[in-house]
Amino acid sequence: METERKFKKDMEDITDMQNELQMSFDAISENEAFARLAVAAFVMPLDPTMEEISDIKTAVSEAVTNAVIHGYDEEYMQERDRQGCSGEKREKVHMYCRIEGDMLYIEIRDMGKGIEDIPKAMEPLYTTKPELERSGMGFAFMEAFMDHLEVISEPGCGTVVRMEKRLQAAEEENDL
Amino acid sequence: MEENFKVIDNYLMVRMPEEVDHHKSGFISKTADDYIMKDGVGNVVFDFEDTRFMDSSGIGIIIGRYKKISYFGGKVFAINADTRIKRTLMICGLHKVIEIME
Structure with missing residues (x-):
């Protein structure tokens, strides 16, 4: 009984959680693994x-x-x-994550080139870099694997990608 | 990394790393192409036994090699893919052009 009450209490604490994670890192391919591992660690308290x-x-x-x-x-x-109009010395990617209850919000921002035609860029298989063997599936994957995707961009002003996902595991525990 | 590439008969076996992403994809594609050119292999087998993560960069590697060898009638195979890797391959419809085997 006592442990059950404690367990419920712990669960309430977790679903009340409003953790945030903010990080900036150099825009180099080595940091792709760093970014996804950081997010994976960040969502661990929700028991995904x-x-x-x-x-x-x-x-x-x-x-x-x-x-x-x-x-x-x-x-x-x-x-x-x-x-001669470079602002930052080294190109940075900024990532911001937030947990609100069982919702995960992720924002990834760069201060780079920007996107001219966003709907076109989001089309599956469309890529501006076929020579690099990019599959053109990036945005399609983000859409498929997350619940919500929003892309804000303007040429010369960089790009912001916002994603949301409801974590089922946290939801189920709420029902206990 | 080189030991992850092996030629057996007419097949190039590529043992994919634990994490397949943009950072790794350039090296894998380039090395695979070197073998395809040098040894003239007709088919490519991607072995996902060690792979626990793959994003769309992996799709780019597979499609790129498929384009190169299918022109000469070669085939691409994916073996030992776990359910998540398989799902990633299926989302892109790759199961229609390559053979996914257990």
Whole structure:
């Protein structure tokens, strides 16, 4: 009885959780693994299923890869340097995550090239870099693996990707 | 990493790493292509036994190799993929062009 009450109490504490994670890292491919591992660790208190962890890691990996390859596109950065208007010395990707109850919010932001035609960029199989063997499935994966996806971008102003996912495991525990 | 590539008869066996992402994909594609060119292998087998994570970069590796060898009638196989890797392959419809085997 006592342990049951304590268990319920613990669960209430967890579902009240409003943890936040904010990190900025260099826009290099090594950090794709770092970003998705950080998010995986961040959601652990919600006791997600293996599948949910895998979905979240994939979506984060896609968004960060987009920032590294497309946001800070090499040609664009060289052009920007030539014009002498580079703001940050090193290109950074900013990630912000928040847990609210059983909801996970993720925002991934770069200050790079931006997207001219967002609906086109989000089409499955569409890629501006076929020579790099990009499959054009990045946004499609984010959409498939998360509950909600929003892309805000303007050429020259960078890109913000917002994603949401409700974690079933946390939901089930609420029913206890 | 090189030991993860092996040629057996007319097949190039590629043992995929634990995590397949953009950071790893360039090396895998390039090395696989070197073997395809040098040894003239007709088919490619991707072994996912060690793989616990794959994003769309892995799809790019597979489609890229498929385009190269299917032109000469070669086939691409995926073996030992767990349910999550299989799901990723299926979402892209890759099961229609490559063979996913147990």
